[in-house]
Amino acid sequence: MRNALFFSLCLLAALPAESSSPCQGLRMMDGVVSTGMSLQVSQPLNAKTKSCVAAIGAALKGRPALRTVTVAVRVPASRRADGEGLKVAEAVRAILLASGLPKSRGSVVVPSTRPRELPAIQIAFTERRVKRHVAVVSGLSGKVVGGGALDGLQPVAAGQRLGPQTFVQTDAGSRVRLQLADGSRIRLAPGTLLLVGRIKLSQRLKREVELTVKKGRLDLEVPTGGKDDAYRVLTPTGVAGVRGTDFRVHVADNGDMRLETVEGLVNVKGAKGEVDVPAGQATSVDAGGRPAAPIVLPEAPLLVGPLEGRYKGDVVFSWKPVAGADGYRIRLARDPDFVWQVKMDDVTGTDWAGKAHMFVEETWFWQVIPKKQGFLGKPSKVYAIEWGP
Numbered sequence: 001m002r003n004a005l006f007f008s009l010c011l012l013a014a015l016p017a018e019s020s021s022p023c024q025g026l027r028m029m030d031g032v033v034s035t036g037m038s039l040q041v042s043q044p045l046n047a048k049t050k051s052c053v054a055a056i057g058a059a060l061k062g063r064p065a066l067r068t069v070t071v072a073v074r075v076p077a078s079r080r081a082d083g084e085g086l087k088v089a090e091a092v093r094a095i096l097l098a099s100g101l102p103k104s105r106g107s108v109v110v111p112s113t114r115p116r117e118l119p120a121i122q123i124a125f126t127e128r129r130v131k132r133h134v135a136v137v138s139g140l141s142g143k144v145v146g147g148g149a150l151d152g153l154q155p156v157a158a159g160q161r162l163g164p165q166t167f168v169q170t171d172a173g174s175r176v177r178l179q180l181a182d183g184s185r186i187r188l189a190p191g192t193l194l195l196v197g198r199i200k201l202s203q204r205l206k207r208e209v210e211l212t213v214k215k216g217r218l219d220l221e222v223p224t225g226g227k228d229d230a231y232r233v234l235t236p237t238g239v240a241g242v243r244g245t246d247f248r249v250h251v252a253d254n255g256d257m258r259l260e261t262v263e264g265l266v267n268v269k270g271a272k273g274e275v276d277v278p279a280g281q282a283t284s285v286d287a288g289g290r291p292a293a294p295i296v297l298p299e300a301p302l303l304v305g306p307l308e309g310r311y312k313g314d315v316v317f318s319w320k321p322v323a324g325a326d327g328y329r330i331r332l333a334r335d336p337d338f339v340w341q342v343k344m345d346d347v348t349g350t351d352w353a354g355k356a357h358m359f360v361e362e363t364w365f366w367q368v369i370p371k372k373q374g375f376l377g378k379p380s381k382v383y384a385i386e387w388g389p
Contacts (some may be wrong), residue, residue, distance in 0.1 A: 013048050023052040023341050027139050028158035031124050043087050053092050056123060057099025061379035062155045065127040071108045072122040085110035092121060106321050133161035134199040135178045141340045142174025142302045169193045182207050183223040187339055192216025195301035213251055238270045238285040257285040259296055282375040298325040298370040298377035318351040325370035332366045336382050361388030
């Protein structure tokens with residue numbers, strides 16, 4: 001059994017693939033800006049690089065604790081000597097400043113490339129330390145907003161620290177990953193509204209965590225705590241008390257809740273009863289607060305392929321059928337946590353056609369989850385393949 005708790009809140013409908021961004025994905029973590037595309041070192045800058053740098057500038061502007069931004073353009077010594085690297089760096093800096101960054105916070109450097117290293121544009125930043133935060137935005141894709149009041153939500157950025165009683169909301173094409181102060185990791189799917197409420201850690205390591213899911217889907221990994229811990233996730237119709245190690249909860253638009261336990265034991269309370277849901281089973285709670293008797297979930301699928309390698313054209317993903325399953329959910333993403341550029345589909349068969357035009361030329365991770373009566377079963381292992389020439 002894993003030394004972690006896994007909790008998931010999600011809508012029943014399949015989610016659409018998110019639209020592409022100027023950078024084909026943008027992450028800011030530990031003072032480094034990462035993009036899903038290469039920023040080309042050219043003079044003048046090409047249109048795609050300009051568009052991506054402008055998006056980076058807008059994201060940096062939204063970070064309230066931002067102190068400095070440094071543009072580094074790595075070029076061979078010959079191109080550095082004739083001033084090309086400096087011209088490219090200044091062009092990138094100008095676009096960042098045009099996005100609203102103060103001129104005093106931007107600087108440029110032009111280091112030489114190492115042997116066999118390709119020319120590259122790199123952007124780094126520093127931030128002021130913010131006291132008393134309960135969560136950090138560790139990664140995001142698309143538009144994500146947050147704040148202390150629903151009528152004043154503002155865009156958030158990767159690396160941003162969040163205080164207690166903070167709302168976080170994703171739109172129809174975005175996802176975000178949070179790191180809580182107690183070590184928990186949360187992933188919000190598209191169309192999710194979460195209130196990160198009380199998070200307390202005593203000197204004796206007693207943990208009190210309260211999260212409220214207004215709508216949507218949430219995946220949560222929680223380090224195993226002590227017997228006196230109080231870890232609660234509130235939904236419109238019930239409360240999930242964390243006793244297991246791997247479980248999910250789905251909140252539908254009408255407030256009905258579905259819960260699936262993959263490992264361990266979860267206690268679910270509604271207004272008109274409670275039920276324990278052991279590993280491999282699921283239950284639902286209707287709008288009146290009545291829990292249903294648990295049902296058995298299907299086992300994890302065995303993926304047939306592709307399991308590795310590089311592919312140029314269309315690819316057919318396939319897996320073995322699972323007893324008791326009435327459908328399957330396949331998901332692909334640029335990261336193994338399924339946050340960045342996620343594509344998802346629900347099918348009834350045991351294969352799915354991936355078209356080359358749907359994917360950029362990079363690494364893609366994929367996984368399949370069986371379905372039964374609207375519930376999701378145990379997920380398969382995660383595999384990665386490469387797309388490109």
